[in-house]
Amino acid sequence: MHVNHLPGAPAASSIEFDTFLSVDIRIGTVVEAVPFPEARKPALKLTIDFGPTIGRKRSSAQITEHYTPETLLGRQVAAVVNFPPRQIGKFMSEVLTVGFADEAGAVVLFKPDRPVPDGSRLF
Template structure:
């Protein structure tokens, strides 16, 4: 786990509300997940549907410790949709899926509570 994400890491620098609004965090639903054997760290390739405006996007996620492929399809997740794409080995990751490190440093996905429409933006 990166030291900046540890539970005992210091609070990040203060930002203004306008800075926060620049980060576009949306709700999507995982429609498909596959193993990613070429990844340096154990990861899955996932495809997420963000609804009609943003559509389906691909990402790579290091979530293999807490999730099996079978339990990912249909799961709602939160992701940053306005970072530039990032090449991770042979995969072009188009969104950053959000999560929190558990006590062992493995990622737990951030997800909305209740039924939220696909593409809904974090308010």
Template sequence: MGDISYDDFLKVDVRVGTITRAEPYPEARKPAIKLWIDFGGDIGEKKSSAQITAHYTIETLIGTQVMAVVNFPPRQIGRFMSEVLVLGFPDANGEVVLARPDQTVPIGGRLH
């Protein structure tokens, strides 16, 4: 990948939100969970489909803070409209580990 400018970085709006609801998504091609995430303020609650079933359960996700890109256009994932991209890193087996703050922070905060 090539270098980007600071202005390029500022175009990506990464915010912290709290998962308020989670449901299995058995219709997805790969195992996934439907998430509803509260970003507060002007952003409000947004939906996302995340392939995070290897490390997370519905019960453990509620109340968890996560980081997500909130300024991508919505994307249809099967019958579910995903409005934000939840961020994570692959573990040694390629399974997603969520990117999240190590302390509770106010929802809607922007990554900088």
């Protein structure tokens, strides 16, 4: 299934509220960010701390247009934490870091406008 991420794409079809709730999106703080040169598309390997309940999880994120490892350390990001892990080369990505496309289609990360506790769930 291909999803059009660019601005101006039509809205997705309607879903039930329970379907939305089945996607577990949490806030975590980036505690490690390193280049991922082995990835087919430019990416970074992130370690994100989601607090004591979920713990630290790893994510491969194609976010190199707007972010460097140094700018991500200590930043809160949102991620889907209940997708199955996905093998990307030799790296196991455990969560899907989420963002929005800018005008050119590059990812702009989602973050709350004020700090919230790591592990907080989007609702």
